[in-house]
Amino acid sequence: xxxxxxxxxxxxxxxxxxxxxxxxxxxDHENMFWYRQDPGLGLRLIYFSxxxxxxxxxxxxxxxxxxxxxxxxxxxxxxxxxTNQTSMYLCASSxxxxxxxxxxxxxxxxxxxx
Amino acid sequence: xxxxxxxxxxxxxxxxxxxxxxxxxxxxxxxxFIWYKQESGKGPxxxxxxxxxxxxxxxxxxxxxxxKTVKHLSLQIAATQPGDSAVYFCAEKPGGYNKxxxxxxxxxxxxx
Numbered sequence: 001x002x003x004x005x006x007x008x009x010x011x012x013x014x015x016x017x018x019x020x021x022x023x024x025x026x027x028d029h030e031n032m033f034w035y036r037q038d039p040g041l042g043l044r045l046i047y048f049s050x051x052x053x054x055x056x057x058x059x060x061x062x063x064x065x066x067x068x069x070x071x072x073x074x075x076x077x078x079x080x081x082x083t084n085q086t087s088m089y090l091c092a093s094s095x096x097x098x099x100x101x102x103x104x105x106x107x108x109x110x111x112x113x114x
Numbered sequence: 115x116x117x118x119x120x121x122x123x124x125x126x127x128x129x130x131x132x133x134x135x136x137x138x139x140x141x142x143x144x145x146x147f148i149w150y151k152q153e154s155g156k157g158p159x160x161x162x163x164x165x166x167x168x169x170x171x172x173x174x175x176x177x178x179x180x181x182k183t184v185k186h187l188s189l190q191i192a193a194t195q196p197g198d199s200a201v202y203f204c205a206e207k208p209g210g211y212n213k214x215x216x217x218x219x220x221x222x223x224x225x226x
Contacts, residue, residue: 105157
């Protein structure tokens, strides 16, 4: 079974802090994704990556950055956390572009910014 | 804690009945479709997928039907169990892209 592991289930941070959310997958997937999930808004794509050191903006990249130094690890960075970034963050991975395959999700990190 | 399922349509069924969850997708160029199940406090879990060259695909207790003419996808769950209670999302992938477009979700409530 594919396993996508997010390092924290719950995080509480203060406004202005730099926040790192970590995600690791064990299936040698090329693609990795970061989503946020909010009631009434569904899943929204923040950033994704097709390969090591490659990144693409999703639908709501503002206020976020990402890092992919190793194939199995994809980090989401909030440079200066704000209260409107309080959300559930979901990491996902899948096989490479051009091959239909489902995204496999981690269990999420619920971030609260106070 | 806060529920991802707030404001979602809800389907209530009796344990043992069959459930049908519907999804209208948006892009006629979509060629790959997925159903996910999300239980409270967990990430979405892959259930079943189907490609646009198929009309029907069956898994264990689940069947996905695809009607491309009306851009409609459905998930049928046979003999629904309390453990099936969750929010169910459909997702579509437009051809040539690797990004998924997610539906808003439907909450399935199974009553004993």
